[in-house]
Amino acid sequence: MTRFDLDDDSVVVIVGSGAGGGTLANELTQKGLKVVLLEAGKQQSTAAFVNDEWASFSQLAWLDKRTTSGSWQVAKDFPNLPAWVCKTVGGTTTHWAGASLRFQEHEFRARSTYGDVQGANLLDWPLTLAEMEPFYARAESKMGVTRTNGIPGLPGNNNFKVMYAGAQKLGYKECHTGRIAINSRPRDGRPSCLQLGFCFQGCKSGAKWSTLYTEIPKAEATGRLDLRPESHVLSIEHNGAGKITGVVYADAGGAHQRQKARVVAVAGNSIETPRLLLNSASSTFPDGLANSSGMVGRHYMRHMTGSVYAIFEKPVHMYRGTTMAGIVMDEARFEPSRGFAGGYEMETISLGLPFFAAFLKPGAWGADFTHFMDNYTQIAGMWLVGEDMPRDTNRVTLNADVKDQYGLPVANVHYDDHPNDIAMRGHAFAQGERLYRAVGATKTMRTPPYPSTHNLGTCRMSDDPKLGVVNKHGQTHDIANLFISDGSQFTTSAAENPTMTIVTLAIRQSQYIAEAISKQEV
């Protein structure tokens, strides 16, 4: 096992081991660089994962205290759990369902395409689809995405059969089992999918791509990765010239350690990443690191989401097999005549009995609720996920009144739905219900958003240092050797599940970092 010295200032320190951080670690070590990968959570394994929703939640989820505010329903239903993300080696790639969609061309140009939407702060990305395509291709190959690279699609389960039949009735054209980073055939040393269900609980067969058992062991095999689980970064430090010198973290025993670094890349997911920059404020950077624009923490996005569950007269058993077993992509297009900008995807979803009870309609009781529970085996479900509007008032801030286990202010997550988000959700709910009623649903439920799994935008990317925190390489405008490597970089959210775009940006960023180091620019 490779260990680098705490005083080794030639290493790249990466904070967080999920889609962004885990991928960046592998890419950089493959290029010959030395990496210290700091992960706040513990290391699990496919053997340690459990087919038990609540037990798995305790094992994987980020449960450190957070607070919420704003008019979004999550603040009412889950006031201390704004996000369902993970604190474990592999981060939220242990929990994700595998949906791997490229952005559409116009989604990189949201401001130009949608115009000036009042109450939103739309921008175009400083990147185009054409620039991203070669890196998307590498991400798809790395992750083994079905329906790319000659990899067959996954077989559809019962939940998909219901979605597909309904989609035909509604005249939808693009409905299939999706582009998914779950092996439909053995690949890359991992087996094909056993249709276990429990995609959200860590894939016990390893058929689903996760940095835990792909990128990270490959990086370790180079001899250039020092992975340190249970290492919670508390602050990033700099010298008098404003250059980053390293990080301070709490180790498993709570002792503070100072790791020096040549470059620091932060990939703590879009709530912890801005929190770390803000908690690292100094006399040189009184508003937090990389925050001369005041944009750190702003434009928090979480996607327009909602679910529709429908009861049928015959069995479905939605929980059998892959959780995100299929997709309808027709509504992802840009068509403002529907009454909103942006689009949304319709993706099957299923929950086991324990989480179905917890998330179907939080706070509900009585006969309407128990009717759904009584019909559990005859229910089909879909998740609706679409582009939400970036707003500078939707933001992650430090809550000075609430401290974490290390005595640091926790993150407060404020979100108000934009009228565009509300209009899109209404349309998506109605279409989901129509789809299921077209194939015989007797009752439907509009399930409100779960705690956010897609957390985006809090260190947004822009060529203009006044409008964004990072440039098109994820490098902060203010500090050359400080990078952001997760979904915080997103300028806008697009309709697509974000993981593959995060991986793609990390692959692209690794080239830039390696070149900058070789040219002595950082």
Added chain:
Amino acid sequence: MPRTPSESTMTRGTMLQGTGVLMGTLAASSVLASLAPSRTWALPLHALSQAEGETILQFGRVLYPHKALPTAVYALLVKDLDAEAVRDAGVAALLREGSASLDAASGGKFVSASSAKRLAAVKHIEGTPYFSKVRSTCITSLYNNEMAFAHFGYQGPSWPKGGYLHRGFDDLTWLPKPPASASPPAAG
């Protein structure tokens, strides 16, 4: 973890301690009878009185009314709250006072009131800390145990059984089969 009746404190023991005991019998026809070590069950209470336990059990039935769900599952709600009351005197007081408030709201004994009066009493206390405590505990107590899994038809952990690839992940036959272009066949 989901609990089985055998590993819970629902025992057949006769040396019962504490302040009360809830007892019941699973119907022989119940799918759960095969899961339990015995059709008769008993739940000893350590912090709550028998009357408080019975009130909470009936409160659970009003909140989440499943006609066919055996009382043994609702007893898990009482078991979990009793255990919490043992650890936390504040919870014990909340449950004691709350149960009394349900009696008061039903103009007598909540457990012997008519179903209409029980529902009215529950609506009367909706939003109180007691209501919220019992309701939120119901979500895990009632629906995260093997008896509930069997009752509602959820098959629980699939890994020990090799997943659903050969156990019905695509056995739905009441709708047309999607074409292979949309849903390709599984690997070999």
